[in-house]
Amino acid sequence: QSALTQPASVSGSPGQSITISCTGTSSDVGFYNLVSWYQQHPGKAPKVLISEINRRSSGLSDRFSGSKSDNTASLTISGLQPGDEADYYCCSYAGSGTYVFGGGTKLTVL
Amino acid sequence: EVSLVESGGGLVQPGGSLRLSCAASGFSFSDYDMQWLRQAPGKGLEFVSGITNNGARTYFAESVQDRFTISRDNSKRTLYLQMGSLKPEDMAVYYCARLSGGGYYFDYWGQGILVTVSS
Numbered sequence: 001q002s003a004l005t006q007p008a009s010v011s012g013s014p015g016q017s018i019t020i021s022c023t024g025t026s027s028d029v030g031f032y033n034l035v036s037w038y039q040q041h042p043g044k045a046p047k048v049l050i051s052e053i054n055r056r057s058s059g060l061s062d063r064f065s066g067s068k069s070d071n072t073a074s075l076t077i078s079g080l081q082p083g084d085e086a087d088y089y090c091c092s093y094a095g096s097g098t099y100v101f102g103g104g105t106k107l108t109v110l
Numbered sequence: 111e112v113s114l115v116e117s118g119g120g121l122v123q124p125g126g127s128l129r130l131s132c133a134a135s136g137f138s139f140s141d142y143d144m145q146w147l148r149q150a151p152g153k154g155l156e157f158v159s160g161i162t163n164n165g166a167r168t169y170f171a172e173s174v175q176d177r178f179t180i181s182r183d184n185s186k187r188t189l190y191l192q193m194g195s196l197k198p199e200d201m202a203v204y205y206c207a208r209l210s211g212g213g214y215y216f217d218y219w220g221q222g223i224l225v226t227v228s229s
Contacts, residue, residue: 034214036215036216038155038216040155045219045220045222046219048216048217051210051213051214052214052215057217091155091216097167097168097169098157098160098170098171099157099160100157101154101156103153103154104153104155
């Protein structure tokens with residue numbers, strides 16, 4: 001199972017919006033509406049942000065949103081804040097009880 | 111409050127074995143499927159293995175199939191990962207995580223435990 005493809009890095013200024021793409025195949029992202037997104041700060045465990053394409057975790061700001069088109073899922077963060085600087089990972093269910101992650105995207109808030 | 115605490119990590123030689131444990135608290139452990147995920151130093155996340163709530167079914171990444179086994183003891187609220195024939199590429203921080211109830215995402219994670227494979 002090959003990893004999903006994410007850009008290695010994205011950046012934006014406070015208040016701006018950014019979008020992180022996550023490209024898979026017709027066997028994972030394209031087949032299942034079961035893409036989740038995780039935020040990981042340095043030295044910390046990942047934390048789920050979005051599940052099932054666009055369902056925000058309890059208490060998560062509506063600045064975070066998810067979408068999907070064909071084999072590509074996307075995470076959009078609007079109104080960037082310094083605390084958003086972190087690594088972001090997408091993940092898709094891949095069938096037979098397995099999951100595949102993206103390689104991760106480092107978000108820098110300039 | 112949900113808590114997952116991994117233990118059992120450390121240094122092991124290539125070809126060796128190690129057993130990780132994950133102690134769960136703050137939720138009804140026997141109601142949830144559980145997973146092991148890992149992250150090599152400076153790298154991304156990788157699914158390793160999963161087990162259903164009653165232990166009836168297990169799942170593995172191709173990279174660890176036939177080398178790792180996953181199990182659980184619901185009476186002890188503990189998840190295990192038995193790792194064998196370890197390779198340098200297995201070196202990573204290993205996380206146990208809870209699969210959300212009825213969902214397909216990892217809603218709670220442990221703090222992670224480092225496994226170093228080196229001679």
